[in-house]
Amino acid sequence: xxxxxxxxxxxxxxxxxxxxxxxxxxxxxxxxxxxxxxxxxxxxxxxxxxxxxxxxxxxxxxxxxxxxxxxxxxxxxxxxxxxxxxxxxxxxxxxxxxxxxxxxxxxxxxxxxxxxxxxxxxxxxxxxxxxxxxxxxxxxxxxxxxxxxxxxxxxxxxxxxxxxxxxxxxxxxxxxxxxxxxxxxxxxxxxxxxxxxxxxxxxxxxxxxxxxxxxxxxxxxxxxxxxxxxxxxxxxxxxxxxxxxxxxxxxxxxxxxxxxxxxxxxxxxxxxxxxxxxxxxxxxxxxxxxxxxxxxxxxxxxxxxxxxxxxxxxxxxxxxxxxxxxxxxxxxxxxxxxxxxxxxxxxxxxxxxxxxxxxxxxxxxxxxxxxxxxxxxxxxxxxxxxxxxxxxxxxxxxxxxxxxxxxxxxxxxxxxxxxxxxxxxxxxxxxxxxxxxxxxxxxxxxxxxxxxxxxxxxxxxxxxxxxxxxxxxxxxxxxxxxxxxxxxxxxxxxxxxxxxxxxxxxxxxxxxxxxxxxxxxxxxxxxxxxxxxxxxx
Amino acid sequence: xxxxxxxxxxxxxxxxxxxxxxxxxxxxxxxxxxxxxxxxxxxxxxxxxxxxxxxxxxxxxxxxxxxxxxxxxxxxxxxxxxxxxxxxxxxxxxxxxxxxxxxxxxxxxxxxxxxxxxxxxxxxxxxxxxxxxxxxxxxxxxxxxxxxxxxxxxxxxxxxxxxxxxxxxxxxxxxxxxxxxxxxxxxxxxxxxxxxxxxxxxxxxxxxxxxxxxxxxxxxxxxxxxxxxxxxxxxxxxxxxxxxxxxxxxxxxxxxxxxxxxxxxxxxxxxxxxxxxxxxxxxxxxxxxxxxxxxxxxxxxxxxxxxxxxxxxxxxxxxxxxxxxxxxxxxxxxxxxxxxxxxxxxxxxxxxxxxxxxxxxxxxxxxxxxxxxxxxxxxxxxxxxxxxxxxxxxxxxx
Numbered sequence: 001x002x003x004x005x006x007x008x009x010x011x012x013x014x015x016x017x018x019x020x021x022x023x024x025x026x027x028x029x030x031x032x033x034x035x036x037x038x039x040x041x042x043x044x045x046x047x048x049x050x051x052x053x054x055x056x057x058x059x060x061x062x063x064x065x066x067x068x069x070x071x072x073x074x075x076x077x078x079x080x081x082x083x084x085x086x087x088x089x090x091x092x093x094x095x096x097x098x099x100x101x102x103x104x105x106x107x108x109x110x111x112x113x114x115x116x117x118x119x120x121x122x123x124x125x126x127x128x129x130x131x132x133x134x135x136x137x138x139x140x141x142x143x144x145x146x147x148x149x150x151x152x153x154x155x156x157x158x159x160x161x162x163x164x165x166x167x168x169x170x171x172x173x174x175x176x177x178x179x180x181x182x183x184x185x186x187x188x189x190x191x192x193x194x195x196x197x198x199x200x201x202x203x204x205x206x207x208x209x210x211x212x213x214x215x216x217x218x219x220x221x222x223x224x225x226x227x228x229x230x231x232x233x234x235x236x237x238x239x240x241x242x243x244x245x246x247x248x249x250x251x252x253x254x255x256x257x258x259x260x261x262x263x264x265x266x267x268x269x270x271x272x273x274x275x276x277x278x279x280x281x282x283x284x285x286x287x288x289x290x291x292x293x294x295x296x297x298x299x300x301x302x303x304x305x306x307x308x309x310x311x312x313x314x315x316x317x318x319x320x321x322x323x324x325x326x327x328x329x330x331x332x333x334x335x336x337x338x339x340x341x342x343x344x345x346x347x348x349x350x351x352x353x354x355x356x357x358x359x360x361x362x363x364x365x366x367x368x369x370x371x372x373x374x375x376x377x378x379x380x381x382x383x384x385x386x387x388x389x390x391x392x393x394x395x396x397x398x399x400x401x402x403x404x405x406x407x408x409x410x411x412x413x414x415x416x417x418x419x420x421x422x423x424x425x426x427x428x429x430x431x432x433x434x435x436x437x438x439x440x441x442x443x444x445x446x447x448x449x450x451x452x453x454x455x456x457x458x459x460x461x462x463x464x465x466x467x468x469x470x471x472x473x474x475x476x477x478x479x480x481x482x483x484x485x486x487x488x489x490x491x492x493x494x495x496x497x498x499x500x501x502x503x504x505x506x507x508x509x510x511x512x513x514x515x516x517x518x519x520x521x522x523x524x525x526x527x528x529x530x531x532x533x534x535x536x537x
Numbered sequence: 538x539x540x541x542x543x544x545x546x547x548x549x550x551x552x553x554x555x556x557x558x559x560x561x562x563x564x565x566x567x568x569x570x571x572x573x574x575x576x577x578x579x580x581x582x583x584x585x586x587x588x589x590x591x592x593x594x595x596x597x598x599x600x601x602x603x604x605x606x607x608x609x610x611x612x613x614x615x616x617x618x619x620x621x622x623x624x625x626x627x628x629x630x631x632x633x634x635x636x637x638x639x640x641x642x643x644x645x646x647x648x649x650x651x652x653x654x655x656x657x658x659x660x661x662x663x664x665x666x667x668x669x670x671x672x673x674x675x676x677x678x679x680x681x682x683x684x685x686x687x688x689x690x691x692x693x694x695x696x697x698x699x700x701x702x703x704x705x706x707x708x709x710x711x712x713x714x715x716x717x718x719x720x721x722x723x724x725x726x727x728x729x730x731x732x733x734x735x736x737x738x739x740x741x742x743x744x745x746x747x748x749x750x751x752x753x754x755x756x757x758x759x760x761x762x763x764x765x766x767x768x769x770x771x772x773x774x775x776x777x778x779x780x781x782x783x784x785x786x787x788x789x790x791x792x793x794x795x796x797x798x799x800x801x802x803x804x805x806x807x808x809x810x811x812x813x814x815x816x817x818x819x820x821x822x823x824x825x826x827x828x829x830x831x832x833x834x835x836x837x838x839x840x841x842x843x844x845x846x847x848x849x850x851x852x853x854x855x856x857x858x859x860x861x862x863x864x865x866x867x868x869x870x871x872x873x874x875x876x877x878x879x880x881x882x883x884x885x886x887x888x889x890x891x892x893x894x895x896x897x898x899x900x901x902x903x904x905x906x907x908x909x910x911x912x913x914x915x916x917x918x919x920x921x922x923x924x925x926x927x928x929x930x931x932x933x934x935x
Contacts (some may be wrong), residue, residue, distance in 0.1 A: 121667075125795060
């Protein structure tokens with residue numbers, strides 16, 4: 001029987017981040033992963049010979065530069081190349097493009113609405129203000145507002161200080177921002193329906209919410225607060241696909257002496273005398289450790305790999321009711337060449353970034369309505385990218401890889417998922433793209449189609465929810481995943497959580513993993529190996 | 538302005554005068570102004586500076602944001618928008634204005650041209666259409682962007698009137714400062730205002746872009762008789778500081794673009810208290826400005842002369858040599874006319890007053906090596922340089 005200082009369950013990016021910081025602090029750490037490969041939802045796989053798919057997460061922005069730096073991920077092979085645009089095709093043959101060059105961006109806004117071009121200045125400043133506020137909390141453990149321990153009081157004071165940096169009217173606006181729908185929020189700024197649709201898309205990605213659902217305005221931040229080299233809001237491609245992120249993390253972890261075991265599914269976290277003692281694998285093998293960290297989502301952690309009798313009933317009740325609704329699908333497509341988009345002028349740079357095909361808020365809301373009725377959207381919202389235009393490692397020369405994130409896709413359509421239904425869902429998406437690219441279908445060599453069923457079965461995300469739990473106010477900060485459990489500690493001693501179910505939530509950030517490592521090291525009275533946040537004054 | 542699908546191929550727009558600047562540019566130093574490509578320096582900076590102060594400089598003003606505001610409610614609308622009392626503005630006159638948001642922070646400054654009854658042009662530094670429309674609710678007013686539909690040239694300097702007269706724009710001699718006249722240049726209609734951003738004698742010409750090059754050519758056709766130079770924005774920066782003019786968005790953050798609380802500024806704080814009329818009736822920001830007026834001043838954008846000749850770039854201001862940091866320089870120039878370092882500095886007040894002493898800590902390079910020096914600064918209440926001839930009507934003939 002092997003003895004470890006810590007066992008981390010799940011080799012997702014947060015599990016690996018957590019493990020790397022523990023190993024960096026000198027602990028003997030094992031990561032156990034049920035799949036034959038590492039990465040969780042941050043993975044790239046060759047499912048069609050010669051093509052590499054980022055099967056789940058597909059772009060990189062939120063990953064904290066502090067972690068990148070502290071774990072030396074650049075020398076472990078990670079390169080994040082900034083994306084230069086995003087765009088929305090219109091049904092009338094036109095399109096709206098958002099360019100990284102500020103002058104071109106302004107002209108494109110002016111092409112659609114002179115007023116919106118000017119309002120964008122106000123919008124950018126306001127969103128940046130909320131981003132700056134939230135970014136200050138990403139690498140910090142949320143305070144327990146009910147606690148009087150000095151550290152909680154200090155962290156709560158920090159939180160209050162951050163809010164005090166806002167003016168009175170800004171504070172009111174921020175509270176509104178947390179609770180509003182993205183559609184209503186954007187309507188404070190923009191009037192052009194394509195511009196409204198374009199900027200609202202990021203707020204529904206991964207959520208079981210529609211553009212008019214309260215709480216979606218905040219989700220915008222999870223797509224706007226990342227940065228690539230200080231350009232806040234910018235997105236990037238990890239060269240080699242998202243697997244390069246987990247690959248670099250794994251390599252860093254191993255360089256600190258960490259061990260990874262794949263094909264090792266944990267079926268139980270062993271508890272003895274209210275203390276975690278190790279894990280039991282599906283093979284029946286038992287591994288012991290002082291510390292057990294779960295990278296799984298909170299619902300899965302407490303309802304699947306812990307024995308219910310080891311848990312406080314109140315926690316179990318919260319775990320069962322944790323809001324973690326699957327709403328997303330994914331297509332990964334191998335293409336025999338670069339598809340053409342006749343709406344775009346020759347040499348347009350807009351194929352290099354995000355491409356969307358939903359040009360009104362009404363269509364976005366209808367796509368959501370389908371999901372509520374347990375159907376996949378007949379007219380889905382797709383976030384489409386062709387990263388092989390930048391990245392030579394994803395497809396053979398002249399060939400391309402397309403990633404299509406699809407909102408909305410039900411956890412279970414009426415009668416349950418079958419492979420046939422999955423393919424019908426995929427066909428809906430393919431048809432939508434083909435509406436804007438006539439040669440697309442001819443170029444299609446292979447498509448991997450993923451519904452919440454595949455995401456849950458393969459990755460282990462409950463219901464296939466990409467954020468490991470909705471990013472709504474009731475499940476954020478000191479309420480994430482549940483009140484009283486927001487500081488990464490589980491209900492039994494030596495058991496911790498480090499996944500996106502914990503603060504600050506989903507997106508390939510690494511912050512939950514690093515924050516959890518800090519708490520574990522603190523409990524073990526070991527020196528903190530996690531980085532302090534970069535200043536954002 | 539109409540953009541087609543290929544606008545992305547060229548990030549910067551070209552003004553109607555662009556071809557002439559290309560012909561004259563020896564430096565090929567260009568910069569962006571309101572997404573237009575304009576010269577930083579056309580040929581030689583000292584020549585362009587002295588053209589303003591000694592001869593005649595011609596500058597492209599087209600990128601300046603221009604809004605046409607008309608309708609029965611136009612005057613009431615503008616009076617509500619800006620802090621200054623413009624109820625007595627007459628057709629054919631221009632006035633300098635500043636406008637604020639509800640919190641009394643400056644959104645922008647500019648000039649109001651009354652072109653006729655119920656017909657105004659508002660010139661602004663920044664993009665204002667969104668704010669102008671938001672402010673228009675309840676007013677019988679029509680607001681159009683005419684930035685790209687009106688070409689504009691600044692013709693500035695002591696010989697500017699003589700140049701324009703020689704170029705065929707007659708009946709200009711009686712035009713007073715801040716006056717507007719609809720005239721002709723040959724047979725081309727040109728609106729001329731006696732305005733500028735240089736502090737010198739000068740005019741601004743407003744025309745149909747289709748006629749822009751003909752007007753330009755008419756002016757430069759008298760180059761044999763007068764010393765005329767096309768001018769870039771670097772020379773403008775020098776003369777506008779000498780003249781004591783501020784530039785929102787550069788000397789201080791404009792309210793709508795401000796992210797950090799407290800980084801925006803009120804008109805009082807940027808030295809524009811003289812255009813705030815709290816007695817004229819309600820206007821946007823008045824409540825906040827009334828409250829601010831009742832409190833001791835916190836800070837002021839202050840004109841300062843910095844002793845010595847070290848090049849003043851970005852520098853902190855202290856309340857004494859080795860003292861406490863109390864402000865920062867926002868813009869500065871060496872004045873070739875005054876042989877002095879002039880600057881605008883954002884200075885925190887102590888007990889509602891400017892600190893008794895002001896010192897700048899100047900970091901400067903000599904042959905790539907950095908040095909640091911203290912220089913005492915002296916506040917200056919008036920514009921640094923105002924030649925008397927600038928307001929003479931008729932202007933001095935050359």
